[in-house]
Amino acid sequence: GTIRKATCADGRTTANAACCVLFPILDDIQENLFDGGECGEEVHESLRLTFHDAIGFSPALTKQGKFGGGGADGSLITFAAIETPFHANGGIDDIVDAQTPFVAKHNISAGDFIQFAGAVGVSNCPGAPRLQFLLGRPDAKQASPDLLVPEPFDSVTKILARFKDAGFSPNEVVALLASHTIAAADHVDETIPGTPFDSTPNIFDSQFFIETQLKGTLFPGTAGNQGEAQSPLGGEIRLQSDADLARDSRTACEWQSFVNNQSKLQNAFKAAMAKLAVTGQDTRKLVDCSDVIPVPPPLAGSAHFPAGLNRRDVEQACRATPFPTLPTDPGPVTSVPPVPPS
């Protein structure tokens, strides 16, 4: 049949007239939440929020006759008073507080807003895929139960079991963790807020998968923090869970496969995020508004070992395939600067 496009009030077009409501929200959040279209702190936190909202979904609990959570239903905003104090949600109150006025101001459910803001935010990051966005999640009726969000001190077995319960395979877990390429931690080591997980926290590249495979040699701040492992670079922080997933036989080869393979990285993250964003939702009732999401800028830079490090620093964990050959960044060993708060 003919593809009929809707022309919205401001002249922009989208596949479905129901999606027109999103353009004013897009403009508002780009300007007033993401500081004019940056891939910075608010984008990183908005992406983390898509996960913490969606993963509140447990068919295993439902089977026991308990409420298993509504998944990507906006409960983290609607029932913020209950969910933000959960231990694994540490620090999430910042972005919940920042997003709540936008939900109130626009005619959109909290569940839709969280996933829309995540998809728009990711589009500001060079090298990212253009994420899918479906519109129409109903309001959450109940808060998520506690203990469904993975912790950085959980074992690989526990993490994979939690994701399996929510519907995700080990390969999908690894793909979702590409999110940590545009990420920093404020609360793992409270003395060094804004410390990134890779050397390029504003670029959606494979440096996270390279740098997590390097031998850990230092703590960027204090030692002894729960859920932290040694990192290979000053100014960079490593989660115990990321260190373990990079080295576990169930996940190591998939982890390594993203190194210097931008198209696989983009496709796998896009597919896994499409699934995450509708966790617990009836997709037959949602409208595809993906064409409202901006096209991300292309990748800037290419895969490399950070200055001073090379393949001898790799802790090879995938037995099937050798680590890809990469150049070392020229120049003296440097320390990664923090993600500025804004």
Ligand code: HEM
């Ligand atoms: C094994 C699963 C995971 C664990 C244990 C985990 C743990 C963490 C921790 C501890 C932080 C630091 C929070 C802080 O101190 O500020 C963090 C940050 C982040 N996480 Fe994860 N995470 C996991 C999976 C995911 C997934 C699936 C996504 C998204 C799809 C995600 C997106 C992010 C982002 C974007 C940040 C950075 C937030 C910021 O820069 O403010 N994480 N994660």
Ligand SMILES: [Ca+2]
């Ligand atoms: Ca990066």
Ligand SMILES: [Mn+2]
């Ligand atoms: Mn942060």
